[in-house]
Amino acid sequence: MVRKARWWQRGWFGPAEADSIPQDLWDRTLTSHPFLSERSAAQRDKLRWMCAQFLRHKQFSGAHGLQIHDEMAVSIAAQACLPVLGLGLHWYDDFRGIVVHPRAMRAPRQIEDEAGVVHHYHEELSGEAMPGGPVTLSWEDVLNESGEEGYNLVIHEFVHKLDLRDGVADGCPPLPSRDLARRWPPTMQAAYERFAEALALADRFGGPRPWLDPYAATAPAEFFAVACEAYFVKRQRFAIEWPDLTELFDDFFRGADEPSR
Numbered sequence: 001m002v003r004k005a006r007w008w009q010r011g012w013f014g015p016a017e018a019d020s021i022p023q024d025l026w027d028r029t030l031t032s033h034p035f036l037s038e039r040s041a042a043q044r045d046k047l048r049w050m051c052a053q054f055l056r057h058k059q060f061s062g063a064h065g066l067q068i069h070d071e072m073a074v075s076i077a078a079q080a081c082l083p084v085l086g087l088g089l090h091w092y093d094d095f096r097g098i099v100v101h102p103r104a105m106r107a108p109r110q111i112e113d114e115a116g117v118v119h120h121y122h123e124e125l126s127g128e129a130m131p132g133g134p135v136t137l138s139w140e141d142v143l144n145e146s147g148e149e150g151y152n153l154v155i156h157e158f159v160h161k162l163d164l165r166d167g168v169a170d171g172c173p174p175l176p177s178r179d180l181a182r183r184w185p186p187t188m189q190a191a192y193e194r195f196a197e198a199l200a201l202a203d204r205f206g207g208p209r210p211w212l213d214p215y216a217a218t219a220p221a222e223f224f225a226v227a228c229e230a231y232f233v234k235r236q237r238f239a240i241e242w243p244d245l246t247e248l249f250d251d252f253f254r255g256a257d258e259p260s261r
């Protein structure tokens with residue numbers, strides 16, 4: 001049953017309960033996201049606590065009359081918090097707003113061609129992460145998450161926020177150690193080029209398409225976000241297909257205080 005009241009904003013609960021998400025709601029959230037329920041008990045507990053903090057500090061709003069129910073907010077919070085489980089919630093402290101649209105948005109865009117002519121067009125967006133600003137999500141696309149394909153819009157957009165912490169969307173978030181700073185650029189660049197080449201070969205000669213959303217080949221920032229979707233949602237297959245990235249991501253997302261899995 002969907003609770004209509006926004007328990008996390010009304011402060012109904014006393015200090016002891018305020019840091020927790022109602023058990024039945026949390027259980028349903030885990031059940032509907034197998035990649036969350038398969039985490040260790042310690043990680044699930046930490047995720048639940050983080051989600052409560054996240055919900056308390058973030059501001060959800062529904063566009064075009066969309067009502068944000070508890071189930072939706074907790075689902076988004078749980079998926080958004082997974083990438084920062086080891087890093088810490090402060091990675092998301094540069095924004096408050098999460099705007100949820102009922103379906104994909106049509107965003108006005110313009111581009112200037114070589115002759116200096118400006119062309120206006122609309123782009124279909126399932127989500128967007130603004131530098132220092134809100135995250136926008138299409139609820140229809142949030143629901144389209146796929147464990148098989150490793151597709152997950154919420155993780156995708158929130159990983160963009162991690163990438164954007166240093167102000168640049170380049171597929172390289174601020175790295176916590178010299179070792180990672182040394183390994184990250186060549187490992188990511190090689191993987192990105194390998195993927196783009198395999199995709200181009202498949203398109204040209206009809207060979208097998210590489211596993212990962214082809215959108216990953218559009219830019220290094222998109223490759224990072226798409227790879228992370230698969231890393232978090234479909235870890236076993238990701239580890240087989242991308243062992244070098246698995247090792248790199250493990251070292252980054254584990255953060256300073258999380259023991260290795």
Ligand SMILES: [Zn+2]
Nearest residue numbers: 156160222225
């Ligand atoms: Zn993206």
